[in-house]
Amino acid sequence: MADLTDLGIADLRDGVRDGSFAAVEVAEAFNARVVGAKALNAFLVETPDHALTAARAADAARAAGDAPKPLAGVPIGMKDLFCTAGVQTTAASHILEGFVPPYESTVSQNLWDAGAGMLGKLNMDQFAMGSSNETSYFGNVISPWRRKDGGNAPLAPGGSSGGSSSAVAARLCPGATGTDTGGSIRQPAAFVGISGIKPTYGRCSRWGTIAFASSLDQAGPMARDVTDCAIMLEAMSGFDAKDATSLQLEVPRWEAHLSPDLKGKRVGVPKDYRVDGMPSEIEALWQQGIDWLRDAGAEIVEVSLPHTKYALPAYYIIAPAEASSNLARYDGVRYGLRDLPDGANLQDMYAATRADGFGDEVKRRILIGTYVLSAGFYDAYYTQAQKVRALIARDFEKAWEVCDVLLTPTAPSAAFALGEKSSDPIAMYLNDVFTVPSSLAGLPAMSVPGGLDKDGLPLGLQIIGKPLDEQGVLNAGLAIEERAGFLARPEAWW
Template sequence: MSKSLNSLTIAEARDGLRKGEFTASELTGACLTAIDGADALGAFVHKTPDIAREQATAADARLAKGDAPDLCGIPLGIKDLFCTKGVPGQAASNILAGFLPEYESTVTSKLFGAGAVMLGKLNMDEFAMGSSNESSCYGPAVNPWRSDDRELTPGGSSGGSASAVAADLCLGATGTDTGGSIRQPAAFTGIVGLKPTYGRVSRWGIVAYASSLDQAGPMAKTVRDTAIFLQAMAGHDAKDSTSADIPVPDFEAALTGDIRGKKIGIPREYRADGMPAEIAALWAKGADMLRDAGAEIVDISLPHTQYALPAYYVIAPAEASSNLARYDGVRYGHRAKLSQGDGITEMYEKTRAEGFGAEVKRRIMIGTYVLSAGFYDAYYNRARKVRALIKRDFDQVFAGGVDAILTPTTPSAAFGLGEMASADPVQMYLNDVFTVTVNLAGLPGISVPVGLDSQGLPLGLQLIGRPWEEAALLNHAYVLEKAAGFVAKPGKWW
């Protein structure tokens, strides 16, 4: 085989393992070697080589019996937000320093049950709050792509996942998406990232940020890989009250490449003032690709889009303020050193002041403010009403016969580390302008790499699907991927 094992796609590795061209142990070894040589990327923050080798050996035994699932023997990275039994899980926060979960998240249980191999835990923004992976207690993850001497962001919050997949350190990685945290990093690093319908994948055992918005999903090298990966992650879970008890279709079988007669909507409200010409041109090119494949391209209106960002940055911090109240230094994680005479209140205050980073503190304070007496109706309740209107916009468009919606994923290519974090935080929040509506409406969305900008950096387009129709959405993405023919890889500098 001419390709190095760690650079294979999940589908290629699955087929190679079944044909006996290599073993899961050899595949895992190639990834572990790549990881050890890539510390400059800051992608893996807790390496688990012993667990990986043990799981690979078990996968080889299973493969030899001939009854192995698709992900058996496939080496994956796990975002630090997923609890993995006996392996540090910090959500990239100092307040969870030393925390060893005594249980396994539902997603990782399903993946390990399917024979997948865990290479380690991946970097992320602290508590998934960020768009650049710069709020991590481990330091930032770095994008393997470069256009000059600058270190670029891989996006956030799933920045470590995106960097690891793009640099061929693993064949796929788990991510979570609260306002674009799978799709934006995927676009910045030239990979595929899918945020499923809210409720399609269990949230049990995943550290919560904003419970009505969070959704776990796959990040991989191709659309086919994403379909295989989602198959193993999805399904009803009685431990998660928001998990939907509906059948999981065969996502890979849905990749027919035929979208003739399908209707693709282009929302006029996404044509934002000041959109870079390269993004606008890529969007138009993507529409032409889908039209050439037999789809009908129609203009649509999502009139409440303009209110999505402010509504999101009220709802998400409000839920974060509530969810993060549990980190108080009493039961687990970091506890501040106390002075004589300090009581329980001082312990809470000092622990939270020391343990949380600046961005998390900012969002907790915003959330606490909008939930406080006198401001609840003015901010939080109003944001909830706006959210309902945004969802209604999508419902009406889909009821009108539209099968999927095409938009840019991000307003730019990857930017340099440090270029936005120190500026007005609102500038950073604007990175989510094309993605947050999907979370507010609970819809599935996928980012597909479609081209390079003038600096040679990847750009992605987003497809938004009907609720629970990830299979159809993946097929639309498959057509776009084939038409775009994106095969560029970052040059190795690390």
């Protein structure tokens, strides 16, 4: 039998169901894999007992002849943004170090109800603010990939869901949760050669997920292929009365309706996504993706999204503004870090706690957000950014009149070395240039691996869909996946 850690979600689920192997064997194999990969720094907390308890329940249910749960026998990784009852949850920030929630996030509870087990809590950019997983208080996550002939410089796994991307790519878990505010599922998925989907805003509950920008944050799965993403997304999604933005809709059966046949579908190629200085390899992969979708039966049409060029600046006003409001609750009074200098009053404690507890990137975004919301600047910045957001959403609505999905690159480059862009925030923010517009519009979007660059590093293609059309996005992703035949994986050095 092949190593169980080489199997994805669908194969693990089916193997446990038909008795090819026991769920406990699966949990033990992945627990051992996690223990042996400390060098990646992907996990902040390991929870082998959680995975084994879920596995024993799956094996007992099968022995009793009970109907199997959707994810019975499948252990996963949980991004440390999701509150997990009795397990430390920090959002990779010093200010929450030691915080153990007494409650479970809705998304994680949905996954446990579906039979999944938890291998541990995954490292991430602090409060989900970053594109390289270099802002974590607990150290950088390192990509399992290396440049083919470019030395051994450690590479960024993308962010903010860098622990999730690194763990899935390195076979530490078959799937992991991520969150996507401006591209934090899709960009890291592209950097490490896996798939990841951000569903329509409201598909997955935000309750119990530590907030960054509440009008943008959305949970989604990261896994090795499109089918595994569909399986996991079904388990994660659903209406939640505790989240006012949750969509009161039945969860579609995405896995059952997967099809790579795109006959009768129209794929839009936005001319506005051809940015100056884009590497020729990204251009070539984009054209290859167009050819693959045409081969799948789709008609290719050019579309225009004229306000795309304003998406990034609008995002970096709206998201920090919401972050400055959301992060005001971290004051050292009720939970988490408390820094109380001798003779300090309440204001001194607030200042000391936040100065010590928040990282530089978090502070930068809080300052930006507080500035754009301040008297005299609210209308000039925040109100204008919201107007631009409405125009971007309108651009997409017009595009849907002539096409069913859009195809773009996921990121403007392959993975870069750690430290390569950390001194230049603007260069770092530009990583999100292709992912931010669909986030501002609340649309479903997915990254699937398309090939390797000249250094042997993965490159991703992004599919953007109409509101609530995750099926269309998944199907187009499957069409690319089947034609790309992407089987590359990093050589173990860790």
